[in-house]
Amino acid sequence: MKTMADKLIPTESLVQFYARTGQDIPSELLRDYGKAYFNVRETFTATRKTPFNRRDYFKICMSQTPAKASGILLYNDQEIPLNQCCLIFTNPAVATSIEVNIPFNRFYCLFNTPFIEGCIPADVQYASPLFNPSLMPVIPITKEDRQRISTYFTQMQMLQDSDYPLKWDMIRHLLQLVIHEGIRLQQSRETPAATGRDRLVKDFLALLNQQFPVDSPEAPLKLLTPAHFAGLLHVHVNHLNSVVKKHTNKTTREIIHERVITEARTLLRNTNWNISEIAYALGFEYPSHFNKYFKQFTSQTPLEFRLGTKTAASAKLS
Template identity: 25%
Template sequence: MKKSEIKELRNEQDFKDFYLKDASLTFCEECNAISYEHGNGFLEIARLEDLKKQQKQIEGKQTRRKFYSIILLTEGRIEEHIGHLKYEFKPQTMYFVGENQLHAVEYWSEDVKGIYCMFDADYFLLCIKHQIKLNQFPFFDLDKEPFIQLSERETGMMEHLFWKLNSEKCQKTTFNDDLLTRMFLNVILLEAERIYNKKTTHENFSLSRKEQLTSQFQLLVNQHFIEKRQVSDYAYLLHVHPNYLNDLVKEVTGLPASHFIQKQLLQEAKSRLLQTNDTVSMIAFELNFTDDSYFNRFFKKQTGFTPLQFRKNHKH
């Protein structure tokens, strides 16, 4: 892979600007007339063959995405770097690129066909009450293989689910329609997880020492973020110096270690604001903030809204 500057892609427009010749291209013509929007986040679905027609010469150019991608390849061949490994994907393959993962496209064949789906964590957050967290899906885990080989039946089922998801997305006009769209996304992820767990052998995955430590750090954050807020807490658990931990996490993910602690705390706060009727004071106490004002300052700094404003804007 060529050495190049790592480009940060924050959303679907950044994706278009980076990969496509015509950045104004819509992913779905049917959605142009739809004005209803709700909540944070985004979801986009496109045909691989349409993206291929508009694809720039981006081979080997590295990116780090602030969103998640699911790709279903039905025809053709694709080569991409995900993390530090290069993969060759053939028909009836589903592969995944997690948030903040280093990524580069190396080759898409001219006859490529399939489905490209991208969404961010905030979109998934509003999916259903008490949903599992995105980082619990094995294919988004840094130390698991990011793909599954599908049978003909499984490929057909996934194609149907994706186009049902796209159909619901295009036709939504109410909050309930939008909720149904989010639930279809959840179904796709749960079906993919079921197939993944059935087919994947649990062998040690080839990771560098830094990637192993980063994966262990992220797992510990998921388990202890409420009571452990300092990078030094996790460095102690991992038997390394805090500065070393911060440096290696930043090298692997592009972000400081503290970002993952704050992000997990923020996602939990958002979930409780939207999925429970607990008061802000109760949530602040449950998340181990010393007082309401500290929780309010933390939340507003991260989102631009107070907890009550966020709940009012997004909870129905």
């Protein structure tokens, strides 16, 4: 008899990905799992079918060989044909499987949340299928698009194999170019009506982003609840919540929490402000409320997170 655990869709880790695909598991994953990780490859995809599961990492693929009926992407309950050159963005929150019928060449890169944490603005995340599972994850590309975007992948691969000390920063910039290419190509196919429906969400994200980065404990965040944003946008809070949920698959409150936690990590990692100053800067009346809030979303207290990042930084220098 199957239990509830048997019915859950499994989540594949980066280590399990390498084991499943018959590749050597990178030593840094075994040594520092949970730290920032990125890898890019050019490969030949043979006929196969991957297991239907979620991942704890992001992945972007670009098929380079046009072929009719080359495969199918199963994305939640959608069956999306892969019958031409395309970009494929897979979101960790969505269970996927790919069935390849005709082999093709492709680039792919995969990376975890720590690698891009704090680098991708909320409005970009909303507009990209890499982060927004309500958007179509497969974006057809032309021959010209493929030539241009393959250059980004090639440059990322070259940098990854180099000894340049700031290579990961350059790779992050190239990765953002690929993400923006996907957004631009997808939006070029949207109708004006679709763009109009998204305006409220874009206005909400613009207001949210205007508050960051936090520059001083003496200028704390003011907009911290959906009601605060609804008031400035002149809509009922229930309407704002409904539209945001429909277009992002996240609640307004979840998006606010994610942005505040990202900023909290940035301040803990990169400033010498004490915990109380960071709490006040992020709009918390009492440091104890901030401690509880931060631990709720990260499983660590702010102090534990700060000490952990300092230990990791010292280890890299030693």
